[in-house]
Structure formats: C-alpha cells, structure tokens
Amino acid sequence: MTASAKEGPAVEGPVVEGPVVEGLVVEGLRKRYGDHTAVDGVSFSLAPGASLAIVGESGSGKTTTVRMLVGLERPDGGTVRLDGRDRSTRPRRRAERLARAREIQMVFQDPYLSLDPRVTVSGCLDEVLRLHTDLDAAGRGTRVTGLLDQVGLGTREATALPRDLSGGQRQRVAIARALAVEPRVLVLDEAVAALDVSIQAQILELLGRIRSASGIGYLFVTHDLAVVRHIADEVLVLKSGHVVETGPVSRVLEAPDHPYTRLLLDSVPRRGRFPAGR
Amino acid sequence: MTTTAPAEPAVLRRRPGLRPLRLLAQGPLFTASIAVLAVLVLIAVLAPVLAPYDPEALDLSASLAGTTGEHLLGTDQSGRDVLSRLMYGARTGLLGPLLVVGVSTLLGTLLGVVAAWRGGLADTVLSRSMDMVFAIPGLLLAILLVSVVGSGMTAPVIAMAVAYTPYVGRLVRGIARQEKARPYIESYRVQGWSGWNVCLRHLLPNIAATVFAQSAMNFGYALMDLAALSYLGFGVQPPTADWGAMINEGQSAVQQGAMLPALAPSVCIVLAVVAFGIVGEGLADRIARRKR
Amino acid sequence: MNRMNEQPEQKDASAVPADGRRPVLEIDGLGVRLPDDRAGRPILDGVDLRVRPGESVGLVGESGSGKSVACRSVLGLLPAGARTSGEVRVAGRDVLTMGRSELAELRARQVAMVYQDPRASVNPLRRVGDFLTEGLRAAGTPAATADARALELLDAVGIRDPRGALRRRPHEFSGGMLQRVVIAAALAAEPALIVADEPTTALDVTTQAEIVDLLARLRAERGTGLLFVTHDLELAATVCDRVYVMYAGRIVETRGTDELFDRPRHPYTAGLLACTPSIEAGAPAPRPIPGRPVSLADAPPGCAFAARCAHALPRCSEEKPALTRHGDGLAACHRADEGITL
Numbered sequence: 001m002t003a004s005a006k007e008g009p010a011v012e013g014p015v016v017e018g019p020v021v022e023g024l025v026v027e028g029l030r031k032r033y034g035d036h037t038a039v040d041g042v043s044f045s046l047a048p049g050a051s052l053a054i055v056g057e058s059g060s061g062k063t064t065t066v067r068m069l070v071g072l073e074r075p076d077g078g079t080v081r082l083d084g085r086d087r088s089t090r091p092r093r094r095a096e097r098l099a100r101a102r103e104i105q106m107v108f109q110d111p112y113l114s115l116d117p118r119v120t121v122s123g124c125l126d127e128v129l130r131l132h133t134d135l136d137a138a139g140r141g142t143r144v145t146g147l148l149d150q151v152g153l154g155t156r157e158a159t160a161l162p163r164d165l166s167g168g169q170r171q172r173v174a175i176a177r178a179l180a181v182e183p184r185v186l187v188l189d190e191a192v193a194a195l196d197v198s199i200q201a202q203i204l205e206l207l208g209r210i211r212s213a214s215g216i217g218y219l220f221v222t223h224d225l226a227v228v229r230h231i232a233d234e235v236l237v238l239k240s241g242h243v244v245e246t247g248p249v250s251r252v253l254e255a256p257d258h259p260y261t262r263l264l265l266d267s268v269p270r271r272g273r274f275p276a277g278r
Numbered sequence: 279m280t281t282t283a284p285a286e287p288a289v290l291r292r293r294p295g296l297r298p299l300r301l302l303a304q305g306p307l308f309t310a311s312i313a314v315l316a317v318l319v320l321i322a323v324l325a326p327v328l329a330p331y332d333p334e335a336l337d338l339s340a341s342l343a344g345t346t347g348e349h350l351l352g353t354d355q356s357g358r359d360v361l362s363r364l365m366y367g368a369r370t371g372l373l374g375p376l377l378v379v380g381v382s383t384l385l386g387t388l389l390g391v392v393a394a395w396r397g398g399l400a401d402t403v404l405s406r407s408m409d410m411v412f413a414i415p416g417l418l419l420a421i422l423l424v425s426v427v428g429s430g431m432t433a434p435v436i437a438m439a440v441a442y443t444p445y446v447g448r449l450v451r452g453i454a455r456q457e458k459a460r461p462y463i464e465s466y467r468v469q470g471w472s473g474w475n476v477c478l479r480h481l482l483p484n485i486a487a488t489v490f491a492q493s494a495m496n497f498g499y500a501l502m503d504l505a506a507l508s509y510l511g512f513g514v515q516p517p518t519a520d521w522g523a524m525i526n527e528g529q530s531a532v533q534q535g536a537m538l539p540a541l542a543p544s545v546c547i548v549l550a551v552v553a554f555g556i557v558g559e560g561l562a563d564r565i566a567r568r569k570r
Numbered sequence: 571m572n573r574m575n576e577q578p579e580q581k582d583a584s585a586v587p588a589d590g591r592r593p594v595l596e597i598d599g600l601g602v603r604l605p606d607d608r609a610g611r612p613i614l615d616g617v618d619l620r621v622r623p624g625e626s627v628g629l630v631g632e633s634g635s636g637k638s639v640a641c642r643s644v645l646g647l648l649p650a651g652a653r654t655s656g657e658v659r660v661a662g663r664d665v666l667t668m669g670r671s672e673l674a675e676l677r678a679r680q681v682a683m684v685y686q687d688p689r690a691s692v693n694p695l696r697r698v699g700d701f702l703t704e705g706l707r708a709a710g711t712p713a714a715t716a717d718a719r720a721l722e723l724l725d726a727v728g729i730r731d732p733r734g735a736l737r738r739r740p741h742e743f744s745g746g747m748l749q750r751v752v753i754a755a756a757l758a759a760e761p762a763l764i765v766a767d768e769p770t771t772a773l774d775v776t777t778q779a780e781i782v783d784l785l786a787r788l789r790a791e792r793g794t795g796l797l798f799v800t801h802d803l804e805l806a807a808t809v810c811d812r813v814y815v816m817y818a819g820r821i822v823e824t825r826g827t828d829e830l831f832d833r834p835r836h837p838y839t840a841g842l843l844a845c846t847p848s849i850e851a852g853a854p855a856p857r858p859i860p861g862r863p864v865s866l867a868d869a870p871p872g873c874a875f876a877a878r879c880a881h882a883l884p885r886c887s888e889e890k891p892a893l894t895r896h897g898d899g900l901a902a903c904h905r906a907d908e909g910i911t912l
C-alpha cells in the first residue's frame with residue numbers, strides 16, 4: 001500500500017517534472033496519533049469535475065483524510081497534489097495559503113456549529129470575498145446576492161444571523177461560503193447527515209445542480225451508502241485507515257469485491273431484509 | 279496536581295468558600311448585586327464630593343465618638359470620620375482589584391489563546407508555567423515581593439496580577455481549545471485566514487463573555503486578597519483610607535467597645551466580594567443557558 | 571384548549587385486538603401543549619396509537635414532528651409546563667394521571683426506554699454489572715440471583731464474555747456494545763413494552779444492523795411490544811410491522827409497513843418515500859419535498875402539510891382533515907381516496 005508514495009518523482013518539492021496530472025492526486029497519505037495510525041497509505045485521484053464518495057464507519061479515517069487535504073491536519077507521509085501543485089507541506093507565504101484555499105473548500109457536517117454565531121449571512125460571505133478578491137463593496141454585494149441566489153436563499157436570509165435560520169438554510173449558507181472562492185474541489189464532510197430527510201434531498205439536489213453548472217469536483221465523505229448512489233461517480237471504501245475497495249459506484253454497490261464492502265451493503269436497512277435472519 | 283496537561287473541562291475557577299454563591303445568582307439577587315456594585319463605583323468616583331470630612335483629618339478630641347448627627351458612623355481612635363474613610367477606602371478598594379483583574383485578564387487571555395491555538399510545545403511550556411505559578415499562593419508571592427520592593431499598593435498589585443494570570447489563562451486555554459475545534463473556526467482556517475486574524479475576529483469575541491464572567495469573580499477575590507494584605511500591614515499604608523487597613527486599626531477599638539471602626543469596613547468588604555461573586559456566577563449562568 | 575375536543579374522536583380500528591389480547595400501549599387523543607407564549611400550536615394534537623404484545627410499531631417523522639415527545643409521554647416524561655389531554659394507557663392504566671410512585675413502578679417494571687446515545691444513559695463511573703443489577707436489587711432480588719440474571723441478559727444481547735463485562739466500566743465498551751448493555755438493562759424487568767427513541771442513530775451502519783436484528787430477535791423470543799421511533803423510513807420498514815407517520819404533532823397516516831410503502835395515501839408519506847435516497851440500482855434520484863417542516867411557532871389553520879403539498883386544494887388550508895379509514899389503515903387527507911401518484 002505504501003509503495004505508491006515512492007513512485008512519484010520529486011516527492012519533497014512542489015515542482016513536479018514531467019506531465020502534470022490534472023485534478024486532485026493523493027498518494028500514500030498517512031497520519032498517526034501517538035501509537036494509532038488513523039490513515040495508512042491512502043491513495044486516490046479525482047479528475048476535474050468528478051465526484052468521489054469516501055465511505056467508511058467511525059474510525060475509518062475518512063474525515064482525517066479530507067482534513068489533511070484542506071490543511072486542517074498535517075500528513076505524516078504521502079503527497080497531495082492539485083494539478084501537479086503540492087499541498088501537503090505547510091504553506092510558506094500568505095499568497096500560497098490563499099492560493100491553496102482557492103483550490104479546495106470544505107462544508108462541515110453540523111450546520112449549527114459551522115457558522116460564526118455573531119456574523120450575519122451576508123457578512124459571512126462578504127469576508128471571504130474581501131480576503132480572496134479585489135472587488136469593492138458594491139461588487140462584493142452583487143456577488144453575495146448571486147451566491148445566495150445560487151443556493152436558493154434570498155435577501156431576507158442575507159441579513160439574518162445563523163440562529164434565525166433552520167439547519168437546511170445554514171447548510172446552504174455554508175455551501176455558498178465554500179463556493180465564494182470558486183474552488184476546483186469541494187469537500188463535503190457528512191454534509192447532509194445532520195439534516196431531515198426532506199431537507200437532505202433538497203441539499204443533494206442543489207449539490208447536483210451546482211456540479212453540473214460549474215464543473216466543480218466533489219469529495220463526498222459519508223457513512224450513508226444510499227446517498228452515495230445519488231451523488232458520486234466513484235466510491236472509495238475505507239476501513240481502519242486503509243482503502244479496502246475503490247471503483248465506479250454502480251460496480252461497487254452491485255458487485256462488491258471486498259467482504260467488508262459486502263458487510264456494509266448488507267447492513268443498509270431496506271424493506272424485505274428479514275431482520276432476524278442472519 | 280497531576281503532571282499531565284490534557285484538555286481540562288472549561289469551567290470557571292471558583293474559590294471553595296464562595297461556591298454557594300452559584301445558587302444565589304438568579305433573579306432579584308443578581309440585579310441587587312449589580313446595583314450594589316454600581317453604588318460602590320459611584321461612591322468611589324464621587325468620594326471627594328460626597329465625603330463629609332477629610333478622611334485623614336485628625337481630631338483627637340473626638341476619638342471613638344459613637345454614631346452622632348455629625349459623624350453618622352462615628353469616628354476612629356484618631357477621631358477621623360469613619361464614613362468619609364469608608365468612601366475614600368472604596369477608591370483604593372476598587373482601584374487595586376481593577377488593576378489586578380485588568381492585567382491578569384489581558385495576560386491570561388493572551389497566554390491561554392496562544393497555548394490553545396499553537397498546541398504542541400508552546401502549549402506544554404505555557405501550561406506548565408501557568409501550573410507552576412498557580413501552585414504558589416498569591417498572598418505568599420505578595421509578601422515576598424513586598425519584602426523586596428517595600429510596602430504600598432504596587433507590590434501587592436503586581437503579585438496578585440501575576441498570581442491571577444493562570445486563573446484566567448487556564449480557563450481561556452480550555453474554552454479556546456473547544457472553540458478552536460468547532461467547525462466555524464476551522465472553516466475560517468480553510469478559507470486561508472491567518473491564525474491571528476481568526477483568533478482576534480472570531481475566537482476571542484465568542485469566548486469573551488465567559489472570560490468576563492471569570493474576571494467579575496476574580497475582582498471579588500482580588501478585593502479580598504488586597505484587603506487582607508493591607509490588614510496585615512503589607513499593602514496600603516496608614517494614614518491612607520483603606521478597608522483592610524481600617525479593620526486593622528479598628529481592632530483595638532473593639533476591645534474598648536467601639537465596633538463601628540472595624541465592623542463598617544468588614545461589612546463593605548463582604549458586601550463587595552459577595553456582589554462580585556454573584557454577578558460573575560449570574561453571567562456564567564446566562565452564558566451557559568444561551569449556549570444550550 | 572377546546573380545540574382538541576372538537577376533533578371527532580377517531581377510533582383506531584387496530585385497537586380491536588385481532589388475537590383478543592389487550593394492547594400493551596394505548597394512546598387515545600393525546601394532546602400536549604406548551605404555555606401559549608412558547609408555541610403557536612400544540613406539540614401533539616389528538617394522537618392515537620396502539621402497540622399490541624409482540625408487535626413492532628414504528629413512529630416516523632422529521633424533527634419537530636412530535637415523535638420524541640409522544641414516545642416519552644409513554645414513560646410519563648413531559649416537557650416542563652406542558653398541559654396534556656387524552657390518555658396514555660399502559661396495560662390499561664393511564665400514565666398521565668399516575669403519581670410519583672406509580673410512575674417509578676411503571677418505569678421499573680412495565681416500560682423500558684432505549685435512548686439514542688447509550689453513553690448518556692449509563693453512569694460512566696459505575697461498573698456495568700451494577701448498572702444492570704440495580705433495578706433488580708432495588709426490587710428485592712438477592713445479589714447472587716441478580717448477578718446470574720445480568721449474565722443471562724448480557725448473553726442474550728450477544729455480549730461475549732459476559733462475566734468479564736460485568737466488571738468493566740462503560741468507557742471500555744464501543745457505542746454498539748454499550749447500546750447492547752442498555753438493551754440488556756431494559757430487558758431486566760421483563761417489561762411488556764420497549765420504547766426505543768432513535769436507538770441506532772448514533773451508531774455505525776454495521777452496528778445498527780446488529781442492534782436492529784437484536785431488537786427483532788428479542789421481540790420474537792419474548793413477545794415484548796416495541797415502539798420504535800425514527801426519522802428513517804427505510805429503517806422503520808426493516809424493523810416494524812406497522813408504521814405511524816407524524817407531521818406537525820399529528821398522526822397523518824398509519825398502516826401495515828408493506829401497504830404504507832406500496833400505496834401511501836397521504837402526500838406527506840409519499841413525499842417522505844420519494845425523498846429518501848434508495849440504494850437499489852436504477853432507483854430514481856431522491857425528490858425533495860419543497861419548503862420545510864412546520865415549526866412550533868407556526869399554526870396553519872388547515873392541514874399542516876398543505877403549504878408543501880403538490881396536491882393541496884383551497885379546502886386543505888382551511889379545514890383540518892380528520893384521520894379516517896382508507897384501505898387497511900388510516901390517513902388524514904381530504905384527497906386520500908383519489909389515489910396519489912407522485
């Protein structure tokens with residue numbers, strides 16, 4: 001599993017010789033906490049505009065993996081490259097930090113904790129634009145309205161504080177905030193798990209619409225295999241920090257190779273699955 | 279004290295004797311305490327206007343005069359008006375704790391946030407240093423410093439500010455660590471903001487209320503500690519009016535049957551300490567309810 | 571307050587026990603209302619529900635539907651300051667009029683509750699053995715007998731090395747294993763009814779499947795009634811014989827699981843089915859229900875779902891539909907007979 005980390009040329013530097021691979025390429029990613037290896041040699045790639053679901057149970061390392069991609073955790077080994085640019089080391093300058101932020105953005109699970117309770121919806125979008133663009137106040141205002149419109153929110157929500165919004169509305173704000181920098185890749189960490197079913201379907205539909213309109217790539221972290229079917233092209237199954245299976249969604253869900261994937265699939269509640277019959 | 283410095287539960291630091299105040303921190307007592315503190319501040323500020331006499335004017339002929347129309351709270355052994363001394367005493371009584379709380383809050387918040395945000399070695403070093411200071415009793419530190427610098431307000435205030443810093447620092451480290459792990463703070467990091475920016479604009483404002491509640495409590499503790507130092511003769515020196523020193527001076531009068539010169543400042547100290555405690559607890563209670 | 575009484579009392583036909591046995595749980599016209607400044611509508615409004623011995627009944631709804639309040643009422647747990655109407659009868663006795671000691675008796679012997687988060691329902695400092703035997707010992711069972719019973723229960727819920735487990739503390743168990751312990755404790759008094767409030771929501775998929783199997787097996791073996799509260803229709807379909815669907819504090823539909831899934835009569839049920847993502851190959855994409863669930867502050871005059879309903883007529887937002895018989899179950903919709911195609 002670790003061999004893939006050594007294949008790539010010039011692992012230590014951001015300058016890569018040879019043909020540049022488009023999209024996100026992760027090789028041999030590793031993270032240890034004390035004696036425990038949370039992520040152990042995870043490799044995958046995400047073509048521009050593609051959607052990859054990372055599936056696993058608690059402790060599988062799925063969240064740790066994507067947290068390393070966005071720079072919230074520092075990998076102990078392996079590389080992360082976007083269009084050939086390395087992003088696994090600590091950014092040295094402010095410009096580099098900002099450039100990386102414009103490449104990958106993230107939406108978190110809990111909409112009740114992912115917005116600053118003291119910042120209004122429009123303020124929250126405005127500050128991202130202030131950091132990443134040269135737009136003046138009027139220009140930013142137009143962009144904020146456009147972003148809110150894109151996620152189905154209006155001017156009434158723009159002036160609201162997070163506490164005045166429902167879970168689904170907050171998650172829309174979080175999506176708009178992530179889209180504000182026009183990232184190449186959006187990491188969605190259990191982004192619909194905390195929502196009511198009817199709201200979850202709204203957000204899934206919104207995410208599908210955004211991807212087909214903008215060509216953004218999704219890394220969709222989830223424990224829910226039923227959701228995978230409707231949001232991703234490819235799926236990667238993680239168990240205890242290792243990749244156990246990867247492939248196109250329809251192939252993995254219909255003809256899983258690995259016994260663990262089969263166990264996961266058998267565990268999905270569905271009508272007609274006789275409960276006591278195992 | 280345990281040797282490890284793991285995540286501590288972020289609760290306010292309370293003195294054992296004052297914990298029951300938690301139960302009183304609701305409803306009318308909270309409002310009453312705010313009123314008591316407001317009156318105290320007003321008296322301290324307006325002492326020169328309000329005080330009927332010069333607090334240091336001696337009048338040995340009127341020594342230990344009881345409650346009279348001229349002296350509402352009587353006079354002390356040197357014939358000074360107790361009420362005027364109480365009013366002026368509110369100035370030193372509040373100024374000292376204000377400095378202690380101001381310095382320790384700023385310093386403690388800075389150290390706590392840095393420890394929480396940087397983690398790793400910085401956290402270990404800062405946390406251990408704060409634990410060490412925490413282990414030294416503030417009063418002892420003050421007495422040591424007085425023996426070097428000499429008595430007066432300066433040494434006790436510096437010593438207390440140092441001693442109170444870990445109180446604030448450990449609290450701030452705990453809540454800042456919790457807050458740092460919240461997705462909204464992480465989302466700012468993913469957006470590419472610098473650590474300083476996120477701390478100043480988002481983390482600090484969201485923990486400020488809790489820090490303020492701790493500071494209100496610390497105000498009461500500092501007032502008590504500084505009064506104790508003055509009582510022991512290490513703090514504010516006679517003839518300056520100070521509640522702690524007044525109790526000391528009034529002690530001998532108690533044997534002569536005059537309670538007021540010692541009792542009046544004692545009541546003032548208790549009133550102020552309890553009021554600060556209740557306000558701190560009440561604020562903490564309101565924050566906890568808002569977060570739920 | 572009289573609003574609840576204006577509803578024609580709609581008797582749940584399933585109250586007539588098919589096998590002649592009395593239901594373990596009968597909820598009749600349960601209304602729960604907060605003091606008026608806190609809510610615009612009742613939390614629960616005219617809820618009727620039956621669980622027969624050995625039957626597994628699902629209570630499905632989104633957040634704010636009142637499903638948790640309804641299930642807690644079975645234990646006599648109600649929101650502070652709430653006013654109630656109607657009856658909640660367990661083994662024929664009304665829980666709402668019970669005194670303190672009767673409630674304690676009810677919770678200790680007749681109804682057991684399994685909560686969402688097993689860590690929150692077990693004292694973290696006490697050994698699992700003490701947790702399991704405290705109820706028995708309080709009821710006068712000798713310590714040795716209680717220990718033997720605890721071993722038997724741990725074995726029944728599939729804990730390996732039950733003897734060792736008795737000595738361990740909660741933090742030494744995984745979430746799934748701890749939920750098994752909680753279920754073992756729930757079984758200790760051989761209750762007639764287990765109320766499970768989202769018992770698998772905090773657990774992994776594979777663990778959820780194990781717990782669901784366990785509940786089904788125990789119910790089959792012991793004939794215990796099960797009231798299973800969840801937001802997950804697919805899960806309810808896996809676990810339950812019959813399902814009640816709640817919306818904005820009212821039961822909007824109830825029928826046998828297969829019939830409910832194959833021919834939902836209420837547009838909300840149909841909408842929930844359509845918006846739940848399905849893992850089956852070729853399944854259509856989840857179709858969202860527009861709008862959002864009614865909050866406690868909203869008090870729509872007619873059908874609470876009318877604003878989100880594609881089939882709503884003017885009448886729907888004026889007149890509350892009563893829960894009436896359609897097919898083999900009940901539905902509260904003015905157009906239930908027309909046959910909904912979504």
